[in-house]
Amino acid sequence: MSVRITAVAKQLPKYTRETEAIIPYLKLWLTGQDERFQRKVVKLFENAGVDRRYSIMDAEAVFTKTSFEEKNDIYSREVIRLGEQSLIKALDKAHLKPTDIDYIITVSCTGIMIPSLDAYLINKLNMKQDIVRLPVTEMGCAAGVSGIIYAKNFLKANPNKRAAVIAVESPTATFQLEDYSMVNIVSAAIFGDGAASVILSSYDNEKGPTIKDEAMYHFYDAETMMGFKLVNTGLQMILDKAVPETIAAHFPKIVHPFLERNGITIEAIDHLIFHPGGKKIVQTVEDLFGSLGKNIDDTKAVLKLYGNMSSATVLYVLERFMDKQLPKGDRGLMLSFGPGFSAQRILLEW
Structure with a gap:
């Protein structure tokens, strides 16, 4: 099923x-x-x-x-x-x-x-x-x-x-x-x-990309990198400037083992559906995947048009791919990062 x-x-x-x-x-x-x-x-x-x-x-x-x-x-x-x-x-x-x-x-x-x-x-x-x-x-x-x-x-x-x-x-x-x-x-x-x-x-007769696999990845000893502190005036942002380089250092462990357990490599991914955390994070991801011939144009477009809307942002990127009516068999890798510090991954197949 x-x-x-x-x-x-x-x-x-x-x-x-x-x-x-x-x-x-x-x-x-x-x-x-x-x-x-x-x-x-x-x-x-x-x-x-x-x-x-x-x-x-x-x-x-x-x-x-x-x-x-x-x-x-x-x-x-x-x-x-x-x-x-x-x-x-x-x-x-x-x-x-x-x-x-x-x-x-x-x-x-x-x-x-x-x-x-x-x-x-x-x-x-x-x-x-x-x-x-x-x-x-x-x-x-x-x-x-x-x-x-x-x-x-x-x-x-x-x-x-x-x-x-x-x-x-x-x-x-x-x-x-x-x-x-x-x-x-x-x-x-x-x-x-x-x-x-x-x-x-989970109805068999309904259309849309299938979720082939999903996984979470947790960075050890990184609880203070991102989040909010509750203060008298509200929720005060916590955002470590080392977030982009930390993501870059962990990227091989985040992406490649996840794909390998599904019998594929990054070359088999047609679409990158990534959360646009900010300009520096977008540039970090682009540097990592650009050499493989992959682009994150939709991620960059969402950041430019709307900014980072926290949890909702990657769904704006996903909507753009859903609206394209992609060919059967295309694969997409969905990825976002958040407090904890953690990375969440989903493998999609149209």
Whole structure:
């Protein structure tokens, strides 16, 4: 019995600005800081590889001093809206009703809400009362792939069932107004908000790429490389500048043994469906695979068009491949990284 991904759909928040339109707000925020530092920050934004970003709040609200409670209230309201919209789109693509879903996984790490997003979606869409719920909250950027892995394992054990994975993130809600550290600034330069939903099925007659294999890879002694620290003003980003080189050092162990256990090598992979963590990570991955004749053009395009939306971002890349209607037999390698530090991998076959 196989498990297939039958549909992927994104949903963007209503507020959006090009990076050049953010610069005036940035300069106002930097008032009083050293002029050389100000120039460095502006240049960082301009060279981050992100042309436009979307947000659950307009720029004025992002750069206005508000409490963690006020920002989290906006987060809670908007992720429900975005999650519902993206799930409805994905269901429409798959020609399904909300009651056709047996398993719901919701993914988000950029705010706090109990009950979790899935409970609200079940009520808003009148989903099954016996639907199985799983909220994933602390896996960061890797959680979009993690959610697919959990859904796949559920469906593999349960024939003729369907699952939905909904990832909704708002990194802009975590921006720290009084924090002028490079970590906070780099985070603001590369991240944006967004949502995406994925429908998976263990019905034999449904179309879409098959999940041939999946695996997680855990980096030892790297818990402090990436994540959030809960402070009085909200979720404060943790992002070690050594992340790209750490990923590069581990890449052979992440990729090659995983493919070898499936009887193939990287040469047999037609499509790289990678999470665009940021410009430096994208360049690192491109350097590693460019010599093999592989490209990550769709990964770069997603970063440029939307920024890094944490767990949802790799699903935006996946949607681009789903919309291409690829030839039968094509293989794709899906990969994302997140706190822990960890890498999640999925092997797809169309």
